[in-house]
Amino acid sequence: MRKRRLFGGVTAFAAAVAAMTTLAAPSAQAAAGFTVRGSQILDANDNAFVMRGVNHAHTWYPDKLGSLADIKALGANTVRVVLSSGDRWTRNDAADVTNVISQCKANRLICVLEVHDTTGYGEDAAATTLAHAVDYWIGIRSALAGQERYVMLNIGNEPYGNTDPAGWVTDTKNAITRLRAAGFEHSIMVDAPNWGQDWSFTMRDNAASVFATDPQRNTIFSIHMYGVFDTAAEITDYLGRFRAAGLPIVVGEFGFNHSDGDPDEDTVMATAQAQGIGYLGWSWSGNGGGVEYLDLVTNFDAGLLTSWGERLFNGPNGIKATSREATVYGTPPSSPPVRACTATYATTGQWTGGFQGAVTVKAGTAPISSWTVTWTWPDGQRFTNTWNAAVTTSGDAVTARSLSYNGSLPAGGSTSWGFTAAWTGRNTAPAATCTAAWKRPREGR
Structure with a gap:
């Protein structure tokens, strides 16, 4: 990921902020599950919900679904689950996704499902398009229908690399339009281009028009914070602009270190807590390719938290101190826990x-x-x-x-x-x- 500073283009952005603000008032019209109201995410009981959780690489480790119980036990209220459309890795079919959702619900976790095959499209030749990701979601709709209270759809992970990120706008609008036309009433999450880090401001400057594309006004924006976000000013500026414009944003991935720089995880977590913004740390376990240090636990063992895991779960503004379970699960059971x-x-x-x-x-x-x-x-x-x-x-x-x-x-x-x-x-x-x-x-x- 190439690093870019997040300041500049102030004049152009002023017009974008004005457009964003005009769309802040409408809330989601669908009532089946999660909705958004301004910058807030609301659960199906109309209560504010702030994601506090982790990413789990299910498609590469299908035998580790039991990790969801450990993730919950450490305090998370959300898990973002890596799936494959079959374009790059083994396809997670409807039966498997049904099981994933069932296990999320059994562990009282909100399930954010994402297609990982889109990662770095335009720069990574192996990546597939957002259109193919939508084909996948439509193909497994039987597993998703009726699960709107517990599931959000993250259309595609980091769907553009650093090549022609402007294409993200049209492709994202088309993807939202197709999903709604196919009958999906879930909250839809969209990742930023530039490998999720939006250093070109493509998502930031076009968020209002993308949001307006959704007839249900139920789209959530997701920024990934790695080396591009290595100063407090960059983090607070980026998140603060969405908050001020009344548009919902979450930190869908972040880490304490990365090959493209040293992200400021303390500011990510502090700002998210102060502004009521969700965050999802990357990732539970099983990282490779030189970023093994991003494992939160060693060898999928919840008893072996890494230093990153200790920071995320038990540190200031961490999951243990700030996570609140979604009210769709009712009163937590008292006996036996x-x-x-x-x-x-x-x-x-x-x-x-x-x-x-x-x-x-x-x-x-x-x-x-x-x-x-x-x-x-x-x-x-x-x-x-x-x-x-x-x-x-x-x-x-x-x-x-x-x-x-x-x-x-x-x-x-x-x-x-x-x-x-x-x-x-x-x-x-x-x-x-x-x-x-x-x-x-x-x-x-």
């Missing part, structure tokens, strides 16, 4: 028509007293024997519960259970999810 655990599925041996497997259950950052592991068999596999868990099945759906001797685990503790099963054709590993509870201590007399 959900505690984080992870389930790791492994095939330990395989032969013609059969195989043996093991599932390791690990407690998160707090002790647990019982656990439940669930998954859906992707290829019609069936158990022939199980041990060390109480296992029930309904078609392809599997539920395994702890027994009296292996449900209680200390923080970071683990246990395992095993099975043999039959398979035909393919033996794809399922995505296992773990939930856990603790026993409330007895009150004194």
